[in-house]
Amino acid sequence: MLIFLLLILLSCTIHHVSTTNHPQPPLTMDPSELQTLYTIMETLSSDRKWRTDYPNPCKPSSSWVGIECKPGVIDSHLHVTRLDFGTTPNPICKNTATFPSQIFQLPYLQSIFFFQCFTHTKTTISISLPKNKSPPSLLQLSLRSNPTLIGSIPSQLFSALTSLQILTVSGSKISGVITPEILNLRSLIHLDLSYNQLTGPIPDELSDLGNLIGLDLSYNSLSGQVPRTIGQLGMLQKLDLSSNMLSGKIPDSIEKLSSLVFMALSNNRFHGKLPVGLGKLKGLEYLIMDNNPMSIELPTEFGELSKLQELRLANSGYSGEIPGSFSRLSNLTTLSLQNNRLTGTIPVGIANLSHIYHLNLSRNWLSGEIPFDSRFLKRLGKNLDLSENNELCLNPLQAIDSAKLGVGVCNRSRNARVGDSSSPLKTSEGCVIRMHLFIVFVVLGLLENSNIHLFYYYYY
Numbered sequence: 001m002l003i004f005l006l007l008i009l010l011s012c013t014i015h016h017v018s019t020t021n022h023p024q025p026p027l028t029m030d031p032s033e034l035q036t037l038y039t040i041m042e043t044l045s046s047d048r049k050w051r052t053d054y055p056n057p058c059k060p061s062s063s064w065v066g067i068e069c070k071p072g073v074i075d076s077h078l079h080v081t082r083l084d085f086g087t088t089p090n091p092i093c094k095n096t097a098t099f100p101s102q103i104f105q106l107p108y109l110q111s112i113f114f115f116q117c118f119t120h121t122k123t124t125i126s127i128s129l130p131k132n133k134s135p136p137s138l139l140q141l142s143l144r145s146n147p148t149l150i151g152s153i154p155s156q157l158f159s160a161l162t163s164l165q166i167l168t169v170s171g172s173k174i175s176g177v178i179t180p181e182i183l184n185l186r187s188l189i190h191l192d193l194s195y196n197q198l199t200g201p202i203p204d205e206l207s208d209l210g211n212l213i214g215l216d217l218s219y220n221s222l223s224g225q226v227p228r229t230i231g232q233l234g235m236l237q238k239l240d241l242s243s244n245m246l247s248g249k250i251p252d253s254i255e256k257l258s259s260l261v262f263m264a265l266s267n268n269r270f271h272g273k274l275p276v277g278l279g280k281l282k283g284l285e286y287l288i289m290d291n292n293p294m295s296i297e298l299p300t301e302f303g304e305l306s307k308l309q310e311l312r313l314a315n316s317g318y319s320g321e322i323p324g325s326f327s328r329l330s331n332l333t334t335l336s337l338q339n340n341r342l343t344g345t346i347p348v349g350i351a352n353l354s355h356i357y358h359l360n361l362s363r364n365w366l367s368g369e370i371p372f373d374s375r376f377l378k379r380l381g382k383n384l385d386l387s388e389n390n391e392l393c394l395n396p397l398q399a400i401d402s403a404k405l406g407v408g409v410c411n412r413s414r415n416a417r418v419g420d421s422s423s424p425l426k427t428s429e430g431c432v433i434r435m436h437l438f439i440v441f442v443v444l445g446l447l448e449n450s451n452i453h454l455f456y457y458y459y460y
């Protein structure tokens with residue numbers, strides 16, 4: 001929806017762009033460029049009779065929404081610089097639309113957008129470059145949600161379109177490997193190949209794309225380890241490798257990605273120790289790492305990521321206690337630790353996380369009293385899940401919340417809690433009090449010569 005609105009917005013600016021500052025009309029198109037444009041339009045869309053309805057499609061007053069033109073610098077023609085397809089008001093692709101290989105013969109083309117364009121007829125990304133001329137200095141190629149786009153990404157695309165800054169081929173059925181030739185795309189800022197069927201490793205050569213800000217390879221079948229050279233991508237703000245078959249350790253070099261804001265590594269086969277320097281990623285706001293067979297203790301380093309808003313580590317075989325350092329994550333809104341093997345008590349400091357609104361600790365081996373007061377419980381409501389931790393229990397003063405939370409009430413005397421509702425005691429402390437009371441009752445029982453067991457059952 002957002003993309004759709006954006007496209008409309010962008011499309012609406014076309015006429016302004018094409019009319020600025022050029023005093024000598026009438027400009028026309030180069031005849032061979034015009035013929036190429038018609039061929040492309042007819043390959044893709046039957047919305048209109050392109051040739052007859054638009055005899056001069058670059059002329060500002062008589063072009064369609066979805067085409068952008070600019071006057072040439074060295075000639076007096078108007079040239080196509082941008083083509084958008086697939087959402088109204090742009091031309092809609094017909095069911096028989098196939099990838100127009102001639103599109104790279106438009107010499108001044110800078111941006112191409114195909115959204116839900118190839119949906120019925122199988123087609124591949126094919127490139128037919130102009131003979132004896134250099135290919136267009138394309139800045140942006142975006143192919144989104146094209147389910148019948150199959151085959152591999154031709155290496156030719158990497159070697160010919162070296163000025164690309166944005167390359168998106170997502171939501172298609174692109175298969176094969178990411179070839180090393182990708183290193184030619186040195187100007188690339190955003191690379192999104194998500195939701196395809198890519199296989200093989202992430203090539204080391206990807207690390208040569210030193211200008212990358214966004215890298216999204218999620219939802220493919222990539223395997224092998226994350227290349228150690230990934231640390232060279234110092235500009236990277238978003239790294240999404242989730243839902244692949246990547247394995248091994250997460251390389252230590254990841255600590256060099258100092259611009260990182262978003263990192264998603266979920267649904268892979270990562271395991272073993274996390275990089276010690278992980279805490280150096282001071283800008284990290286989202287760390288999404290569910291579903292990996294990590295099988296390590298939950299590292300305290302996470303507590304150094306002070307900007308974190310979401311920390312998701314569910315289903316990953318983490319053991320040990322929840323580190324007390326987590327209570328320093330003051331901006332945390334979501335903490336997902338469910339389905340691990342965590343033991344010990346919930347750190348009291350978790351109750352201090354004032355922005356948290358989603359906390360899932362279910363299916364662990366946590367024990368002791370839940371350190372949350374009624375206000376905290378009320379604030380999180382259904383977004384708090386503590387279920388299936390057999391040893392967790394709730395302060396008797398909050399027994400009313402017990403059924404809702406699916407945990408039992410702690411077995412101890414009400415007397416111990418009088419005037420104390422904000423900082424609950426740890427189980428060990430609770431035990432001591434229980435023991436003291438027990439002794440008192442025994443003494444009382446002996447003194448009054450009454451039945452000790454009566455007191456016992458009454459208070460426990």
Ligand SMILES: *[C@@H]1O[C@H](CO)[C@@H](O)[C@H](O)[C@H]1NC(C)=O
Binds near residue numbers: 306307330331
């Ligand atoms: C928490 O978020 C606020 C607002 O986004 C920001 O100003 C603040 O610096 C953040 N705190 C930390 C510790 O990063």
Ligand SMILES: *[C@@H]1O[C@H](CO)[C@@H](O)[C@H](O)[C@H]1NC(C)=O
Binds near residue numbers: 327348349352
């Ligand atoms: C929780 O916050 C209060 C007030 O800000 C502070 O005094 C207390 O030490 C904090 N507790 C923990 C365990 O961080």
Ligand SMILES: *[C@@H]1O[C@H](CO)[C@@H](O)[C@H](O)[C@H]1NC(C)=O
Binds near residue numbers: 362384
């Ligand atoms: C917590 O995680 C469990 C187990 O994955 C899931 O079934 C439950 O819906 C989650 N609860 C919340 C509140 O997100």
Ligand SMILES: *[C@@H]1O[C@H](CO)[C@@H](O)[C@H](O)[C@H]1NC(C)=O
Binds near residue numbers: 392393408409
């Ligand atoms: C509380 O005590 C009862 C009876 O002794 C026991 O059955 C129950 O499991 C205990 N609950 C907890 C949470 O320890």
